[in-house]
Ligand code: SF4
């Protein structure tokens with residue numbers, strides 16, 4: 001008999017504790033961010049699609065068209081990688097860099113294989129498109145602003 | 149037609165429109181309250197897009213539900229299937245007829261108003277069961293069977309509690325019950341410890357039964373999304389589905405109105421100031437907030453846990469309460 005009443009009192013007490021917890025939380029600060037209006041800056045190690053890096057001094061893409069990244073990619077995502085050597089220039093200049101993002105696994109082998117620090121993961125997490133083709137041939141050179 | 153009859157007719161029509169409007173408004177905005185309150189408890193923000201602070205969200209929901217197709221699955225019992233949502237939604241709206249919102253705002257002041265509300269409440273659950281059976285879907289059928297068991301289990305303590313309350317008020321007339329509680333919160337039935345020292349417990353039992361009768365979590369065996377898809381609502385689409393939701397919320401409103409009348413002094417102010425409609429609404433909506441609060445605090449119990457709660461705890465307590473009331477009535 002004592003057990004029975006103990007059970008009732010204990011049950012009621014735990015329920016009250018539960019409701020207390022939710023009550024306090026009702027007045028806590030909200031953690032939701034109004035996403036389309038505000039967004040967080042992505043963490044440093046986030047892996048978005050790969051992007052070309054620029055040389056700060058010249059403004060040109062750092063890539064020297066050594067093809068190492070294309071060879072390293074296990075999925076053959078880097079479809080077209082062309083460059084040419086203008087008269088008198090010390091190195092090749094990139095003219096085309098096409099990525100197939102639909103098969104990229106973001107493994108990072110291309111970034112690691114680049115000895116010229118010309119590739120990096122972007123922090124863009126807002127990619128959208130209604131067409132598959134937009135990601136089958138992503139023009140990375142255009143995304144970085146073209147060759148100047 | 150005499151002048152008096154015309155006045156009566158106009159009064160009737162106005163109350164009819166008012167009741168349906170009140171029911172629809174509450175159903176719409178209690179969903180918003182529910183979503184907002186739930187999101188606050190979970191540190192979210194809830195609907196914010198439609199209108200300022202999401203205030204027009206219920207309108208958007210309503211338009212969405214109405215613009216959807218009403219599907220009739222192949223094997224359903226068509227008349228019952230279509231009748232189900234209507235029979236679920238009409239009784240709670242009818243119950244509003246006899247609720248005295250204030251001294252003067254009451255559509256029909258029946259002598260047996262309290263009984264009428266429970267009678268229609270039973271129709272509502274019966275209709276839910278029919279809708280479940282008519283759906284020709286195993287999830288709906290399981291839910292229908294559960295509804296019957298659940299409602300039998302919870303109607304008993306509910307009625308026993310109300311019975312012990314009626315023993316102290318000596319009337320079924322809701323208007324009179326409120327009138328008896330005039331003048332300060334210490335006159336409310338909730339604190340009428342002279343008539344029955346267990347009154348606050350009785351209120352708690354009533355409240356738990358109210359949750360169970362209106363099929364709210366943690367007692368929402370009717371829907372039970374995680375195990376029964378959507379229970380009796382599985383086969384319903386569009387506004388057929390919407391009507392069940394309206395009924396659920398109107399049921400809550402009726403239950404909270406009744407709790408306000410029976411235990412919390414209806415339209416009377418706690419300190420004897422300015423009695424009126426506003427006090428009734430404040431108390432009623434405070435109870436609605438409680439109902440939502442409970443729902444988002446506790447997970448659904450298992451079915452036998454639900455029946456255990458009723459048969460092992462609520463019914464014995466309610467009976468003890470009844471006995472005590474009778475003894476107190478005889479002694480004092
Ligand atoms: S991240 Fe991996 S899969 Fe993607 S392009 Fe670079 S090497 Fe290829």
Ligand code: SF4
Pocket residue numbers: 062063064065066067068069070081113114115116117118119
């Ligand atoms: S490895 Fe670096 S430098 Fe070589 S082609 Fe790729 S991006 Fe250009």
